[in-house]
Amino acid sequence: MSMPTILPSGQLHPNLFNGPFVKQVGGVSAAAGEPGVKVHGDAMAERWKRAEEEANKIWRENRDRVIDLSGYFSEGTAGACDGRTIIENKGMGLIVETIQPGVFTAEDANKAAASGGATHGFFYRDTDFLFSAAKEYTALGENEVFRHRNINDVNFVRDALDFFTGGNYTQTDVNRMQGQMTEVVRELAQQLKDGGPPDIENVNTTLTVGGAEVTISQLLDMQAAGRELSETFSGMTSGSLTAHNIEAFAKMGIAKSLSDYYGMDKGAVGQMFSQSMGRLYEKGLAQVEKAEAWAKTVSYAAGTPGNRDAVKTELKIADLFSKLDTGSKSGLGQSFSSALAQARALVQQYCGQYGVRTSHVGLAGATDRVSKFFQSWADRL
Numbered sequence: 561m562s563m564p565t566i567l568p569s570g571q572l573h574p575n576l577f578n579g580p581f582v583k584q585v586g587g588v589s590a591a592a593g594e595p596g597v598k599v600h601g602d603a604m605a606e607r608w609k610r611a612e613e614e615a616n617k618i619w620r621e622n623r624d625r626v627i628d629l630s631g632y633f634s635e636g637t638a639g640a641c642d643g644r645t646i647i648e649n650k651g652m653g654l655i656v657e658t659i660q661p662g663v664f665t666a667e668d669a670n671k672a673a674a675s676g677g678a679t680h681g682f683f684y685r686d687t688d689f690l691f692s693a694a695k696e697y698t699a700l701g702e703n704e705v706f707r708h709r710n711i712n713d714v715n716f717v718r719d720a721l722d723f724f725t726g727g728n729y730t731q732t733d734v735n736r737m738q739g740q741m742t743e744v745v746r747e748l749a750q751q752l753k754d755g756g757p758p759d760i761e762n763v764n765t766t767l768t769v770g771g772a773e774v775t776i777s778q779l780l781d782m783q784a785a786g787r788e789l790s791e792t793f794s795g796m797t798s799g800s801l802t803a804h805n806i807e808a809f810a811k812m813g814i815a816k817s818l819s820d821y822y823g824m825d826k827g828a829v830g831q832m833f834s835q836s837m838g839r840l841y842e843k844g845l846a847q848v849e850k851a852e853a854w855a856k857t858v859s860y861a862a863g864t865p866g867n868r869d870a871v872k873t874e875l876k877i878a879d880l881f882s883k884l885d886t887g888s889k890s891g892l893g894q895s896f897s898s899a900l901a902q903a904r905a906l907v908q909q910y911c912g913q914y915g916v917r918t919s920h921v922g923l924a925g926a927t928d929r930v931s932k933f934f935q936s937w938a939d940r941l
Contacts, residue, residue, distance in 0.1 A: 666681035667681065669683060669684050670719070673843075677794070680719070680723045680836075681715075681719045681722075682719040682720050682723035682783060683787035684787070685716045685783075689716075690760075690776075691748065694745050694748035694749040695752065697746070697749040698752045714734065717734055717741065723836050724770050726835070726839065740765055740767045741767070747763045748760075748763065763775065763776050769832070770828070770829070771828070772828035772832070773829075778826070779829075785819075786836075789815040792808070792812045793840055798848050798871055799852065799855070799862060800867070801873055801907065803921060803926040804926075806874075806926040806927075807929050810877050810878070810900075811930065811933055812841065812844060812882075813880060813882035813899075814884070814930070816882040817886060819833065820834045820838075822834070824886060848871070849875075866914055873907065873909075877906060880899040881896070896934050900930065904923065
């Protein structure tokens with residue numbers, strides 16, 4: 561779970577507890593002992609346990625309302641070096657909290673999405689309930705099994721439809737897809753009766769998503785790809801041009817282009833997948849811009865020329881990589897090389913403007929990691 565920003569001193573940043581995006585809650589008071597009575601270790605431990613549980617409860621209930629920001633951008637040291645302004649690029653910049661993939665449940669992902677996070681509950685729904693239902697079906701028969709799947713079914717179906725259609729679906733669509741999921745269970749049960757293990761890959765039943773047909777295995781492949789690619793839209797930092805930020809914004813843009821390429825040969829459902837990932841990409845950018853605007857109201861450093869230009873450079877890097885040529889694999893690779901060169905030039909321009917060495921911002925290391933990220937995906941496509 562992402563926790564509040566920790567300053568280099570090890571203290572919580574004071575701005576975390578102020579501002580329009582933070583809900584103020586009352587403190588937790590420890591119970592006092594009776595006058596003249598020694599408080600034993602067990603009693604004290606129990607009090608600390610209760611206090612900790614209450615604090616965790618407050619955090620869980622309010623985490624989706626908080627954008628976690630650090631006021632420590634550039635320190636803004638002015639000076640002269642061949643007529644250029646000198647800045648010190650310290651800290652990671654502002655922190656934009658969305659969701660940390662792999663930690664939250666589907667319900668948590670949907671809560672984060674509702675508050676602006678670039679994620680979706682569909683990525684975190686599993687289909688284990690289908691295998692369990694298939695085993696029960698073979699043992700108990702149809703009349704005894706399907707009612708136990710309803711809650712898992714409807715959650716999976718609704719999140720799948722919501723993700724692919726952008727929320728443009730009806731109860732009729734839900735009912736139809738639930739019926740098709742029942743057919744999936746029947747096929748899995750038949751595989752068991754035939755003496756083999758249940759295998760999603762060998763299920764022929766198609767599911768109707770946004771008017772298009774897709775098999776359950778194809779849908780789960782898209783789910784896995786979407787979850788992995790969406791990780792680049794989360795936990796962003798901005799406002800200080802470091803290797804971390806250069807890499808993060810490049811990967812964010814690359815993920816957008818890879819989503820377009822991935823969905824290109826998958827028909828109508830693939831087009832919906834690309835469009836849905838595009839919406840998440842835009843939400844990720846909106847989080848950065850929203851947090852930057854807020855930061856300027858609470859931190860002088862967030863409004864300095866160095867910080868503003870760092871944010872502009874980061875967003876330009878994301879934009880460059882989000883528009884790769886997805887018409888062919890060779891075109892994708894060539895346009896990536898071109899975008900990488902342009903991104904390097906943007907960082908070099910920033911560094912030249914403020915008298916900062918490219919080694920200071922870690923450009924070479926960031927470039928290498930971005931290239932490896934792209935190549936690892938290109939090898940899988």
